[in-house]
Amino acid sequence: MPYKVAVLPGDGIGPEVIHEAVKVVRATGANLTFEEALFGGAAIDGAGEPLPASTLALCQSSHAVLMGAVGGPKWDNITPPEHRPEIGGLLRLRKELGLFANVRPAKTLTPLIHASPLTEGRSMIDRVVMRELTGGIYFGQPRGRRDDGNTAFETSVYTRHEIERIARQAFDIAMARRRNLVSVDKANVLETSRLWREVVNEIAADYPQVSMSHMLVDNCAMQLVRDPSQFDVILTENMFGDILSDEASMITGSLGLLPSASLGESKGESVFGLYEPVHGSAPDIAGQGRANPLAAILSAAMMFQYSFGDGATAARIESAVESALNDGLRTADIFESGTRLVSTSEMGDAVAERLASA
Numbered sequence: 001m002p003y004k005v006a007v008l009p010g011d012g013i014g015p016e017v018i019h020e021a022v023k024v025v026r027a028t029g030a031n032l033t034f035e036e037a038l039f040g041g042a043a044i045d046g047a048g049e050p051l052p053a054s055t056l057a058l059c060q061s062s063h064a065v066l067m068g069a070v071g072g073p074k075w076d077n078i079t080p081p082e083h084r085p086e087i088g089g090l091l092r093l094r095k096e097l098g099l100f101a102n103v104r105p106a107k108t109l110t111p112l113i114h115a116s117p118l119t120e121g122r123s124m125i126d127r128v129v130m131r132e133l134t135g136g137i138y139f140g141q142p143r144g145r146r147d148d149g150n151t152a153f154e155t156s157v158y159t160r161h162e163i164e165r166i167a168r169q170a171f172d173i174a175m176a177r178r179r180n181l182v183s184v185d186k187a188n189v190l191e192t193s194r195l196w197r198e199v200v201n202e203i204a205a206d207y208p209q210v211s212m213s214h215m216l217v218d219n220c221a222m223q224l225v226r227d228p229s230q231f232d233v234i235l236t237e238n239m240f241g242d243i244l245s246d247e248a249s250m251i252t253g254s255l256g257l258l259p260s261a262s263l264g265e266s267k268g269e270s271v272f273g274l275y276e277p278v279h280g281s282a283p284d285i286a287g288q289g290r291a292n293p294l295a296a297i298l299s300a301a302m303m304f305q306y307s308f309g310d311g312a313t314a315a316r317i318e319s320a321v322e323s324a325l326n327d328g329l330r331t332a333d334i335f336e337s338g339t340r341l342v343s344t345s346e347m348g349d350a351v352a353e354r355l356a357s358a
């Protein structure tokens with residue numbers, strides 16, 4: 001049976017980069033079906049809400065979701081905020097689909113090794129940050145204001161179950177990589193971190209082949225800059241992951257190159273996931289053919305790896321991307337003298353051609 005992929009192009013450059021990602025996925029020759037649906041601002045315009053029931057139903061009946069990006073100035077002032085593309089669309093979709101693990105790889109692409117803003121980053125880096133996505137201080141209750149609005153508070157909550165399921169997924173990913181996992185917390189101060197550490201230690205006992213250590217989040221922020229090559233898989237809670245994954249990913253280069261996955265429960269070999277570039281809808285360059293489609297294309301590679309258990313096709317896509325870059329092709333965001341400036345669709349064509357001929 002072919003895998004079914006729900007395609008949500010979204011807004012701004014979303015449709016441009018997703019078009020190229022689908023082009024590349026087709027060029028792999030994989031047995032997949034695609035079905036497209038309105039999402040985000042485009043769905044507000046076309047169907048009156050950012051996540052129409054038909055779009056949600058399509059995602060729920062698919063094996064994976066490939067998404068562009070949502071949002072833009074046209075919808076920024078919609079009230080209440082829960083009706084905007086980012087909150088009523090993307091955050092709600094992640095919640096409805098039970099996506100609790102955010103995976104952000106940061107891998108040096110050899111032709112762009114000098115693009116790292118840090119000298120220390122200009123070595124080969126291949127690392128993944130696993131961020132818990134639905135718990136912790138961003139979601140805990142109660143939260144609010146008291147004392148006439150002069151005191152604000154949030155509550156950080158983690159349950160054993162929430163920690164167990166993300167830890168298992170992180171160890172599974174580490175098993176398929178270099179078998180090294182660093183669990184990041186603030187156990188010297190926070191009770192949630194002490195529970196986190198306790199549960200991660202218990203899960204680690206099931207993965208004796210993985211070398212696991214704990215690191216405090218402040219130290220991790222420093223180590224990522226000092227020696228980013230020391231990490232393989234970083235496992236951490238929601239807020240720490242939010243910050244560390246941005247830090248960790250920028251060490252390798254441009255926003256237009258960074259893929260991501262949000263994963264749900266594993267079902268045997270396959271995991272349901274939503275795959276999207278880290279970047280947003282970039283309204284400043286939308287419609288100009290200037291968007292870099294590589295983050296979306298590399299997100300599609302992650303879909304093969306995690307949802308279809310097909311690391312070989314993922315690796316083929318990554319090699320085709322590297323080959324296009326090796327041949328000097330660059331979109332505007334990564335252009336430099338001596339390279340050849342190409343449009344969004346020319347970059348997609350170049351990757352698809354290299355895949356087909358590989």
Ligand code: NAD
Nearest residue numbers: 069070071072086256279280281282283284285291292333
């Ligand atoms: P952005 O990521 O859209 O853009 C930041 C800068 O990076 C811009 O200068 C843009 O031109 C550039 N850029 C981004 N992606 C690029 C690509 N593929 N190729 C070349 N250049 C690229 O962030 P922003 O400007 O803060 O947000 C714009 C809109 O996107 C907002 O409405 C925001 O809410 C939304 N957003 C959505 C998501 C998502 O859907 N997951 C994520 C972030 C932001």
